[in-house]
Amino acid sequence: MKKEISKFKIYEESVQSPRWQVEYLPQFHTWLVGTKPTAMREDFSGTGLISCEWVKLSKKNRAVGLDLDLETLKYANEVNRAALNSSEQKRVTFLKQDVMKPTKEKFDWIGAYNFSFYTFHERKQLLKYFKAVHKSLKSKGTFFLELSGGEGFKETTQEMKRFTIPGLGKFQSIWQQHQYDPISSLNHYSIHFKLPNGKWINDAFTYHWRIWEIREVREILEEAGFKKTVVLWENADEDADEYLPQEQGDYRRDWLAYVVGVKSGS
Numbered sequence: 001m002k003k004e005i006s007k008f009k010i011y012e013e014s015v016q017s018p019r020w021q022v023e024y025l026p027q028f029h030t031w032l033v034g035t036k037p038t039a040m041r042e043d044f045s046g047t048g049l050i051s052c053e054w055v056k057l058s059k060k061n062r063a064v065g066l067d068l069d070l071e072t073l074k075y076a077n078e079v080n081r082a083a084l085n086s087s088e089q090k091r092v093t094f095l096k097q098d099v100m101k102p103t104k105e106k107f108d109w110i111g112a113y114n115f116s117f118y119t120f121h122e123r124k125q126l127l128k129y130f131k132a133v134h135k136s137l138k139s140k141g142t143f144f145l146e147l148s149g150g151e152g153f154k155e156t157t158q159e160m161k162r163f164t165i166p167g168l169g170k171f172q173s174i175w176q177q178h179q180y181d182p183i184s185s186l187n188h189y190s191i192h193f194k195l196p197n198g199k200w201i202n203d204a205f206t207y208h209w210r211i212w213e214i215r216e217v218r219e220i221l222e223e224a225g226f227k228k229t230v231v232l233w234e235n236a237d238e239d240a241d242e243y244l245p246q247e248q249g250d251y252r253r254d255w256l257a258y259v260v261g262v263k264s265g266s
């Protein structure tokens, strides 16, 4: 009997670029605080791909991923962690834990990718989360938040993408944006996948997000105790995969950015 293709595998191939994240982003940590990070926490870790890439990069690296969903954590452990060698496996752990709760272990850098923190709709929830991260960082720690926004991220639309997964075949994904509510700043998003046999997985993943703006995120980080925040703004040439620290952004219909919180001032 043919094994079913996991929706998590399709998600990873369609959405994520973990190697780039673990090679590129820590350079900004070093630039900001002058040390090379080794201990990483991946918040909203999902299948934990970023944590697994981080421990592959150096024998010094350790990673802890936090997620609440048992099925996702099972995939992280039984597929992604299991694919690592034994030294790498010893250096990565996935915990069923709410990111709202500080971890006992303290980290050099903590990241929340793919706009996952948009799951918090209220300012006081976001403040509580940022305070919990602040407590979980070492004194020279940094916190990376990935954001998306602009009119293009709010409008009702869908975007189709074709991609191939080696050994599994040709896939399509549709990213669907529903109706944005300008009063609450909330919107629904969903992702659908078309399998090589022509079958669709509708609503493979769905999100109910508040669209946070960069400025308010910086303000809340400062309120949570972060001494400095930096915005990494995407290069206009999207294919360059390059972000630059900027205090003013050029207008875009769609934008991607990282906001970095630095725990201690220099």
Ligand SMILES: C[S@@+](CC[C@H](N)C(=O)[O-])C[C@H]1O[C@@H](n2cnc3c(N)ncnc32)[C@H](O)[C@@H]1O
Pocket (backbone or CB within 6 Å): 015, 016, 043, 044, 045, 046, 047, 066, 067, 068, 069, 072, 097, 098, 099, 100, 113, 114, 116, 119
């Ligand atoms: C959009 S997925 C992120 C997957 C992956 N990190 C990525 O960057 O593509 C969001 C994940 O956050 C988890 N999650 C939602 N609320 C959480 C919370 N309060 N604490 C920990 N994990 C949470 C969900 O279970 C889900 O797996």
